[in-house]
Amino acid sequence: QKEVEQDPGPLSVPEGAIVSLNCTYSNSAFQYFMWYRQYSRKGPELLMYTYSSGNKEDGRFTAQVDKSSKYISLFIRDSQPSDSATYLCAMSASGNQFYFGTGTSLTVIP
Amino acid sequence: GAVVSQHPSWVICKSGTSVKIECRSLDFQATTMFWYRQFPKQSLMLMATSNEGSKATYEQGVEKDKFLINHASLTLSTLTVTSAHPEDSSFYICSAGTATNYGYTFGSGTRLTVV
Numbered sequence: 587q588k589e590v591e592q593d594p595g596p597l598s599v600p601e602g603a604i605v606s607l608n609c610t611y612s613n614s615a616f617q618y619f620m621w622y623r624q625y626s627r628k629g630p631e632l633l634m635y636t637y638s639s640g641n642k643e644d645g646r647f648t649a650q651v652d653k654s655s656k657y658i659s660l661f662i663r664d665s666q667p668s669d670s671a672t673y674l675c676a677m678s679a680s681g682n683q684f685y686f687g688t689g690t691s692l693t694v695i696p
Numbered sequence: 697g698a699v700v701s702q703h704p705s706w707v708i709c710k711s712g713t714s715v716k717i718e719c720r721s722l723d724f725q726a727t728t729m730f731w732y733r734q735f736p737k738q739s740l741m742l743m744a745t746s747n748e749g750s751k752a753t754y755e756q757g758v759e760k761d762k763f764l765i766n767h768a769s770l771t772l773s774t775l776t777v778t779s780a781h782p783e784d785s786s787f788y789i790c791s792a793g794t795a796t797n798y799g800y801t802f803g804s805g806t807r808l809t810v811v
Contacts, residue, residue, distance in 0.1 A: 594737060622802075629702065629789050629802035630740070674740070684800075688739040 589613055592675055592687025601696050605662040609675035609687045612656065616677040616685075619651050621660045624672045624689065633673075634660065665694045698724050700792045702803025709780055709810055717775045717806045719790030725770035726792035730800065731763075734787040746773055780810040 592609045599605055607621075617638050622630035634649040636642045636658075642649045648661040658677070662669055672689040699722040709715050719729060728747050732740040744760075746752035746767035754760045762784075764776040773792070777784055787807050793800035 590739075592739075627787075627805065627807060629700075629791075629805040631802070632800075683742070683745070686739040688737070 589685040590675060590677060590687045593690055594688050596691040596693060598693045598695060599665055601665060601667060601694055603665050603694075605665050605669070605692060605694075607660040607662075607673050607675075607690050607692070609658050609677075610656055611658075611677055611685075613677075613679065613685075614653075614656065615679035617653075618678040618681050618684075619649070619658050620676040620678075620684070621647075621649055622674040622676060623669075624674060626671075630674055667694045667696050670694050698793075698801040700726075700790065700801045700803045702790055702806055704806055705804060706807040707809070709808070711781055711810055712779055714776055714778045715780055715808060717777075717788055717790075717808075719773045719775070719792060719803050721771045721792045721801075724792075724794065726773075727770065727794050728792070728800075729767055729773040730791045731765060731773075731775050732789045732791070734789060734805075740789065743775075777808065780808070782810045784808065785810045 590611045619636045621634040623633050624630040636649050639651045639653045646663045650659040670693045672691050674689040675687040676684045678684045701720045703718045731743045743758045744752045744754045746765050748770050752765040767773040789805040790803045791800040
């Protein structure tokens with residue numbers, strides 16, 4: 587079983603839609619949870635970082651962590667064509683070694 | 697914010713030659729640097745972890761004699777792919793951080809094509 591599972595998509599939504607991206611994991615020791623955005627042929631860019639459980643909001647982005655279900659989510663409100671990218675979840679127990687999902691490819695259609 | 701510069705962004709080399717990729721932290725001192733490899737539509741795969749001034753720690757299955765990592769200073773790490781073969785063609789990404797910078801900052805990646 588992989589440490590982190592993420593549906594690769596692709597996911598296609600109309601502009602303005604709410605996007606929900608999810609990852610599940612198996613290691614209950616994970617306590618650092620990150621979401622990265624990666625444009626084609628570029629390195630990942632950190633979007634959201636959450637420690638332990640709970641919600642975190644930053645502009646149009648909301649990250650949720652449910653440690654009891656080993657499930658994390660990233661919500662994008664009022665999605666824009668510029669949000670079209672691959673979104674990677676990553677998590678860590680110690681803050682040093684990270685385990686990445688395979689990424690979900692998102693296209694926002696104008 | 698923290699910036700990591702990776703160079704070159706793409707390189708094409710002949711089979712059997714060596715290629716060096718540089719990763720620099722521009723505005724902070726990176727005590728730890730990671731090197732990843734990414735195949736199309738696949739996740740980032742950690743290749744090795746390097747701490748400044750010490751030998752890199754390689755993940756299982758990664759040949760340390762083929763992928764030479766040097767982290768001689770707090771702002772520079774290099775990955776040298778020696779005797780490259782077509783199967784080494786991939787997207788290589790570094791990330792750099794400090795002990796308190798959870799999440800780390802990624803470079804822009806290097807697309808290596810071996811012909």
